[in-house]
Amino acid sequence: MKNDLLMEQSTIIKELLEGAKRIGELAEREAQEAEKNATVSENVINLIKETQISKIMLPKKYGGPQINLRTFAKIVRIVSYHNVSAGWLTYLYPLHNILPAYLPEKGREEIINQGGLICDVFAAVGKAEKDGNGYRISGKWDFASGVNYSDWVGLGVKIHFSDSSEPEVCLPMLKRSEVKVINNWDTFGLRGTGSNQVIADNVYVPMERILRLKAADATGRPPEEDYDKDYPLYHVPFYPAFYLGFPNIALGGTERLIEEFKKATENRIRLMDGIRESESPRSQRVLAEITTQLHAADALMDKYFALLENSKRGRWKTKRSEYFAIRTQIIKNCTDIAVKILLTLGGAALYKGGIIELMIRDILSVATHKTSLIEDALAAYGKDLFGFDSGVRG
Template sequence: MIKAQEQTVEEMLLEGARKIGELAEKEAQEAEKNASISENVINLIKETQISRIMLPKKYGGPQVDLKTFAKIVRTVSYHNVSAGWLTYLYPLHNILPAYLPEKGRDEIVNQGGLICDVFAAVGKAEKDGDGYRISGKWNFASGCLYSDWIGLGVEIQFPDSDKPEVCLPMLKASEVQIVKNWDTFGLRGSGSNQVVADNVYVPMERVLRLNAADATGRPPEADYDKDYPLYHVPFYPAFYLGFPNMALGGAERLIEEFKKATENRVRLMDGVRESESPRSQRVLAEIMTQFHSAESLMDKYLTLLENYEKDGRKTSRAEFFAIRTQITKTCTDIAVRILLTLGGGALYKGGVIELMIRDILSVATHKTSLYEDSVAAYGQELFGFDSGVRG
């Protein structure tokens, strides 16, 4: 009976993800122009409860496991990668209060708004009584136009620590300035603008100590929800699982579009229908097998996460990093191969193929998707050196 109920919840959420993706695809050109998905898409993310799927059960959301979360991100990204980006980040950022002291957690979650963040510790924090005053400028705040809370990275020296820690104070969006500077090659619909904070006070219960969350995987109190899936996996590798799933969703759609574009195409140079030509048959076969290998790596990644504690926490952060970036690199290679095989016809703006290629390439530029960084770190760890990466 319980199994049947879980299946029903998953099916409901995946249907919601499909609707979000289809709406975002329909509005894609408007999002490109406005450098943000619309409020219509945001409202659907909320209405489907997808923005709440990673909250602890006590807050009433349809708490799901990591595999279901990955499927949701991939389903939306199949239709529109920018919408997939935010459908991933909004519920993901809802996990942040789960690592705060209970008072801060209750304040943020019970307010019910969306959360965005920038982890880069480029801001300044000054002690003020029981809290801190936060100042600085942060770029790449995805989804900040629709967020009620914004986590902004700073370094803080605590009395119980021998060196400064990277922290994420959670500010009210009403207390910061948003500078609309998001004018990019891809992922334009993510609305990843600049946030400016000027001497904003944040009480200690709203300051997330990322080092502690990563080291323990638990909230500060001893009596916590033992069933919450994020409390049993490494913080950063779990936090980053959406990026390769965006790439997978986009690549899956690109392959389908490539097949459709190729089936009736006749090349002028030899008059051969491409679906009958070994050239395109070979390309389709190769990108399909590449795609299947990327899917298998994603399954491997999720299995390593789910079994992390059972396996004695032995999977290194660099291994997670390398697997994740290999998936994204494979999807990027597929996108470039499709572009170069289709030729000039794939360059025209406004089509699904052109948009998907730009967005997949943009996913690959994210700090957590950089392939060269990941394999360098993994190689270090395979030879017994500490790479220093967080996942």
Template sequence: MSNYTVEKMEQIQQLLDGAVKVGKLAELEAQEAEKNASISENVVDLLKETQITRLLLPKKYGGPQIDLKTFAKIIRTVSYYNVSAGWLTYLFPLHNTLPSYLPPKSRDEVVNQGGLICDVFAPVGKAERDGDGFRISGTYNFASGVLFSDWVGLGVVMEHPDSDRPEFCMPIIPISEVTVVKNWDTFGLRGTGSNQVIADNVYVPLDRILRLEVMDSTRRPPEKDYDTEYPFYHVPFFSAFYIGFANIALGGAERALAEFKQLTEKRVRLMDNTRESESPRSQRVIAEATTEFRTAEALMEKYIQMLENYENENERTPGPAEFFAIRTKIIKSCVDIVVRLLLTLGGAALYKGGPIELILRDLISVGTHKTSLYEDSVASYGKELFGFNGETLG
């Protein structure tokens, strides 16, 4: 084994150990995060201290530049302890991939500033040409982690000067140039602090505008001399970008299973004085739920393999709807698992702040994300299987 491999393994273990620390701190502060509709600065500081926020930066900027499988494991580890913290453990480092597709000058500007990045992909804004750049306006909801970010990417459909048609783009804007409205008051994922952002005629230079459709189709940065080892340069952008949602769900469901086992081992039913762990009822539930969970895990492994092999000429090239369908199936399975566990435990599991109650609210909320909608995904995949355009980005 080479020294590089040993060093890399040690580095990965340090990141995983850091993920456990982040998760445990977020779990300790979970009720405070529920009340404040945001994780604390303590958790964000620990994400930075453990280098988790930098783990997907290109290595030229000093980041560990880890592989997709390790990234997935880190997300799942934090989510086991707290789903909202897992959400931001996913999004903060993920958004550091965005500058990797900017021209080198703007990439250096954003990365070297050192701040965190949030985004809203929904193209609800408008872009108007102004000299060598564009003026961006729009009201955007669901900017996760915006209270701790220095930059925000905002989706627009615009006429880029290098295109002959309107295309999906994302200007990268300093937070200081937009207005943040604290409007996050939701059923679940409360700790993500996914507040509103308003851009009012904000000027953005052309070289700080990401061409998202081009990024997805070419899988490359705008320059010819690029880091060929950077994992996001060899996979369809959106399918790779959305990898975290299913891993958040896996982490939450895994914790729910552990909680169910612990609670059931101690439980005695008053009606028949039966120890529940000895009852075929709960034995059947935990067996079926665990089997369903293992199936979801295997689907996630398949998803990562499909990404890793995407440019292998000997492999079948999956379409974006297939990625979409696998991802949402994992999330749906995890939600179904937790619903069944709560229904089996009965009324005692309903008290607000209990682990399974919180996990269920958070996982249902994960399932409502635009890229997690199961009914949309299977409709799209069915089209793709019959040779039609699935009409999804991934």
């Protein structure tokens, strides 16, 4: 029986990885259209749904295969190898679909059983006013990745509950039909993510659809006692687990970028000396350096997973700032590689439309996300190393 279950799981994982490759290849073929439209196409979204990748992190009660975090990251990395924007959404859709898993059962059932995609903005820039057994939500939020194809939108607010000493960041889950979307996503990179602005005006949200992030982070589980103990995202630190996709997006794109650099360099002859670059110590050294940097980033990612896995047994012993520092160092390695490739290839890497130019822009854009800012991460980690409380959430 155990062997049958292992074989079944192995088959599911194989199908998911093959599905990730199909999503990535489709997005790569449509990359220029996505650049023009500032969003991936509905074709890509439909394939994310068809492959069931949008549901891979749901609890098994709701049909999720409950794959482990390493497999989830591998799926994200495969898609990002072909197209970073598609990798971003292939990470965020199944990730955001886990949010109902931390809601009270009534809210969880409503959202998951509806079956739509979820996007969110964690920044608590909105307002919440008490109204009966719920709150009225208003505000304006930027960077709602994938909102054009979502049915639900989680929007960050601060709420002061009667059982709490101070206001806490919450994520009310609103119906997409209840908010206004402003198509303002006109950016340097990650254009295919369609990360547009969302406006809510006095939208009522019942309490069962308001995710209390502080409680989810503190306990690593939903509010009821009878819950799925095998769910891979319970009993690990909420934010460090939630953010694990960003470095894997960068790793997937960087792996492809190095391969493209090697191909572009092998037969290149520089006019200044007439030497084939593959035979030159210059490019040989660059290829060795960036490949080694990628190996170092891979090793850091493995360390990150080990810390998450150990947290299930050791109960949150790793400082949140350490997770933050590891993630951002991985992404810095990737951005350093991208810049090195750009400066080594020179003007040939500047022309729009090529895979190298697109990957460089997108990898640099991943590094601008608020959870990827290395100066913030190192300042926090250094504070914790000296025994002060950095206060970061992961």
